[in-house]
Amino acid sequence: MRLETKTMNILITGGAGFIGAALANRLLLDGHTVRVLDDLSAGNPDRLHSDIFFTRGDVRDKPKLWRLLKRVDCVYHLAARVSVPESILYPTEYNETNVGGTVALMEAMRDAGVQRVVFASSAAIYGEQPRSPVAEDFSPHPTSPYGVSKLSAEHYVSTIGRLWGIETVILRIFNTFGPGQPLPPEHPPVIPMMLKQALGGGSIPIYGGGTQVRDFVFIDDVVDSLVAAGSAKGVSRRIINIGSGQGTSVNALAKTIARLTTRELHLLPVPSESGGVSQLVADISLAGELLGYVPRVSLADGLSLMLKHDARFAKMVRV
Template sequence: AEYYVRTIGALWAIETVILRIFNAYGPGQNLPVSHPPVIPRFLKQALGGGSLVVFGGGGQTRDFVYIDDVVDALVAAGTAPDVDRRVINVGSGLETSVTALVALISEITGRPMEVLHSPAESGGVSRLCADIAVARKLLKYEPRMNLADGLRLTLERDPRFQRQWPHPSTS
């Protein structure tokens, strides 16, 4: 897709910028039956009392970025100078292991979770973390939401979780 964006930009003489968005999450995120994103899947399983299936040992890492931070980067990219034909990573700039994510979700929801380990799926990388130096420089991008607060906001703002999770103001 990046190749096509660059080619169209060159052929039509228009400015283009490519944002590589890492593991974005937040309220309302789609939860398909096949290959659901890890955060809404784990939240749903934790609140529903189900077991969490972790593929591999749980040491694999990802860079989770809250949707509001992604929107900030998108808006900035639309008006920033000197971004034509650039590829810019958008993430939190922090690695979180699947094991650490499970522990954090358990702590936030107050629900102990049974973790089942399944063989690692093929094709996945063991570590993934955005280098956001270019985003910081060109977009003045600075992620504002840490993972714990982003998970809490997702639980508070997503209607799918509101009946299952007590809001801090009501607990």
């Protein structure tokens, strides 16, 4: 079977993004041939090693996909619009890219005879849940168009995969952080935003009292899980949570950041944003069982690595 051979031909959609580029560079190091398709709406090709074949383009562009998918063994589908608050403003765009892009890719994979797809889904599909940690069989209740788009894409991946004999592995990834994490001015993710504000002496907005609990998982652990999902046996049709398995409140995160940066934090309470949920922590036992997944980097260690290796923060630490 092709997936058991040591090296594979791999296509990563969204491979110039935060997670995609880390995955692409890792797969190249592991000896695979790696192609990346990314429209650069949020990605940056400078993140990629020069031996990775980069194509700029939209994941809905079928002729481009047919060309790129020739002799590809495994596709990692990461191309997506990824902001919960932005999705509330522009649900049509989220539907077109995250759902339409997934359907177009699955069709093109069928045409090209690709064996396996690993789809990067999200914890956002769960929404508000009565219990925590959440396991894969909990009923999804997404609270944002982003979550709806990821859930809908999951259904397309599973259904088209089953109908056309494509192996599918869906990873529901929780809040990923690490060096190189984007920090867009509009709707920045909580960790790089807090690090920047703490180091710069600015005030940190704390939504809804800061009691929301999240599962922050380090980028290297997420990459390990994706790599394993590309070649593991007995995982087709499975949906698997990928997180740290640990819950951290936003207030506790702020305290850890204050300790590590040795700066005094100025917290600014603001009313809660819509689309968020109070508690979301992953049950990662299935990932351990099926992928041998064990998260290795704690929140504090991951934050220290960001402060040391992310140039944006490292230079502020020295000031």
